[in-house]
Amino acid sequence: MLARAVPLLTLSLAACSGADHADLFEASMRQDDTSATEPPAASAPGATTPSPAPSVDPGPAPSAPDAPSEPDAPACTQEIEPNDDQGRATPFTTRLCGKIDKGDSADWGRFTLPPGTTKVSWRHKETGGKATYRFYVNGMPFVGDMPGDELRVIPNATYTVQIRGERGDRPSYELEIKPSNK
CATH class of the missing domain: 2.60.120.380 (Jelly Rolls)
Incomplete structure (x- = not known):
């Protein structure tokens, strides 16, 4: 029960922060994703709990070169x-x-x-x-x-x-x- 209350609380705080619809949707999706990686309760004696996938920090995003004035603009x-x-x-x-x-x-x-x-x-x-x-x-x-x-x-x-x-x-x-x- 507490595990489901935390995502709801996070979503509510994001809504009050002035976030737009896309931000709220992304926050909701991130919370749904974390519940999928929570280990299930062991149902039988001797059952193993799968370990979560390792997390890799991608570091800072590479900087994009100056974009042309339009997406389909010819080369300068x-x-x-x-x-x-x-x-x-x-x-x-x-x-x-x-x-x-x-x-x-x-x-x-x-x-x-x-x-x-x-x-x-x-x-x-x-x-x-x-x-x-x-x-x-x-x-x-x-x-x-x-x-x-x-x-x-x-x-x-x-x-x-x-x-x-x-x-x-x-x-x-x-x-x-x-x-x-x-």
């Missing part, structure tokens, strides 16, 4: 140095990753849009500082309609993007583009 193309001017821009398809080496330098990336593309949405993230992104089409500064992080574009055109650290920052960056025909 690493910048290829030197790429400090438009003529040496690193070619990429949808994702470009790199690091600004010096506070006054810039990295360049290049992508060509597939036929039928009418707009491109883009996202970026930086660590270790801030960066600015400037887009160019066929070598000329792009000054088109840019509401937020979306560009109306010319299909089959080659675009370059300049990534520069703000105020001398030297961030690591990731730029992702998503072409669309909608």
Whole structure:
């Protein structure tokens, strides 16, 4: 009787602690699992009690590498140095990753849009500082309609993007583009 009261008490304390439904379910499952490993009472003289399975401490969980922005996101193309001017821009398809080496330098990336593309949405993230992104089409500064992080574009055109650290920052960056025909 006492063995069954302890799991109920544990579950009640977990419920009062602000735990969510999944936490309560896991706590309930752990308690059910421990009752399965309790040795049964000996029913006959000379009966043996099975010993519980040995416990192994797995240690700390391994740290996961930085996750891509989406589960099905393609691999990030690493910048290829030197790429400090438009003529040496690193070619990429949808994702470009790199690091600004010096506070006054810039990295360049290049992508060509597939036929039928009418707009491109883009996202970026930086660590270790801030960066600015400037887009160019066929070598000329792009000054088109840019509401937020979306560009109306010319299909089959080659675009370059300049990534520069703000105020001398030297961030690591990731730029992702998503072409669309909608």
